[in-house]
Amino acid sequence: MADREKLGGSxxxxxxxxxxxxxxxxLALGSRIRTIREKKKLSLDQVSKKAGIAIEQLKxxxxxxxxxxxxxxxxxxxxxxxxxxxxxxxxxxxxxxEVVRSEGREKIKPLMKPTRAHILDYNYELLTTPGNxxxxxxxxxxxxxxxxxxxTHDITHAGExxxxxxxxxxxxxxxxxxxxxxxxxSLFFRSTEPHTFFNPYEKIARAIAxxxxx
Numbered sequence: 390m391a392d393r394e395k396l397g398g399s400x401x402x403x404x405x406x407x408x409x410x411x412x413x414x415x416l417a418l419g420s421r422i423r424t425i426r427e428k429k430k431l432s433l434d435q436v437s438k439k440a441g442i443a444i445e446q447l448k449x450x451x452x453x454x455x456x457x458x459x460x461x462x463x464x465x466x467x468x469x470x471x472x473x474x475x476x477x478x479x480x481x482x483x484x485x486x487e488v489v490r491s492e493g494r495e496k497i498k499p500l501m502k503p504t505r506a507h508i509l510d511y512n513y514e515l516l517t518t519p520g521n522x523x524x525x526x527x528x529x530x531x532x533x534x535x536x537x538x539x540x541t542h543d544i545t546h547a548g549e550x551x552x553x554x555x556x557x558x559x560x561x562x563x564x565x566x567x568x569x570x571x572x573x574x575s576l577f578f579r580s581t582e583p584h585t586f587f588n589p590y591e592k593i594a595r596a597i598a599x600x601x602x603x
Contacts, residue, residue, distance in 0.1 A: 417453065418450070418453065418456075418457065418462075418476060418477065419450045419451040419452055419453040419454075419455075420451070420453060421476050421477070422450060422451055422465060422469070422476055423451040425469050425471055425475075425476070426451075426469060429469060429470065431468075431469070433447055433448065433451075436465070436468045436469065439467070439468035440461075440464040440465050440467070440468040441464060442461065442464060442465075446461075447465075450465075458544075459473075459513065459528065459598075459600060460544045460545075460546045460580075462476055463546050463547070463548065463580075463600070463602045464546055466602065467547070467602070472523060473526055473600075473602055477495060477515060487517070487518055489515070489516055489517065489518060494514040494515055494516065494529070495514060495515045496512065496513075496514045512530070512531045512533075513528040513529065513530050513531070513598075514528065514529040515527075515528060516528060516529055516597070524601060525599055525600065525601045526599070526600050526601075526602070527597065527598070527599045527600075528597070528598045528599075528600070529595070529596075529597060529598075530552075530595065530596045530597070530598050531593055531594070531595055532557070532559050532586060532588040532593065532594040532595075532596070533588065533593060534557075534588055534590060534591055534592050534593050534594070535588075535589070535590075535591065536587055536588050536589055537589075538587075538589075539560070539562065539585065539587040539589075540585045540587065542585070543562060543583035543584055543585045544583070544584055544585055545580065545581055545582070545583050545584070546580050546581070546602070547580060547581060547602060548579075548580040548581075548600060548601050548602040549577070549578070549579055549580060549600075549601045550577070550578055550579075550580050550584075550598060550599070550600050550601075551575065551576070551577045551598065551599040552570070552575065552576045552577075552596050552597070552598045552599075553574075553575045553596060553597045553598075554570050554571060554572050554573060554574045554575070554594070554595075554596045555572060555595045555596055555597060556572050556592075556593075556594060556595040557571075557572065557588070557590065557592045557593060557594030557595060558570065558571045558572070558588070558590050558592075558594055559586050559587060559588045559590075559594045559596070560586070560587045560588070560589065561576055561584065561585075561586050561587075562583075562584060562585050562586070562587070563576070563578045563582055563583075563584045564578070564582040564583065564584070565583070570596075580600070580602075
């Protein structure tokens, strides 16, 4: 399996399972993924193998019980043969430019209360609207504070990524290197390199990320 996510465990947060599940149903990402899969006449097993993720995880995503991280969405979009942005909303492009208003951004997983006892995944908002003609996707990321330890496993997938820190600090792990990032810093890397992010500090960190999934 070429583009494989190596994330250990689920990105679904047990601390806010009820609220998060409700929000995921509101966004209906899983329902859209299931609809695309069924339209393309692909089975759960076929998509699971193509994406390199467990079939139980795919079932959880399609039932809107598990939140997929960006890397998982990239793997699923490739397996389904669509642009990752198309999973969020069908919105035909009628202009050569677009404006996304701050009040209109879609936020994935509402910001959770920091805790010292658990590792919390980042939260993200779409800064670009879906469209088949786009080659990159931009996100606003929030990294919850006080993560007790770095994630156990790294992530890999096809493409390239660019991150610019807006506020706070995080630690990035890319290709075996440890990189400290603070507000104003930027990082570019090829997504095929193992990577993950970690915020052990007292303050929530915020960054803009641009992902180009080949």
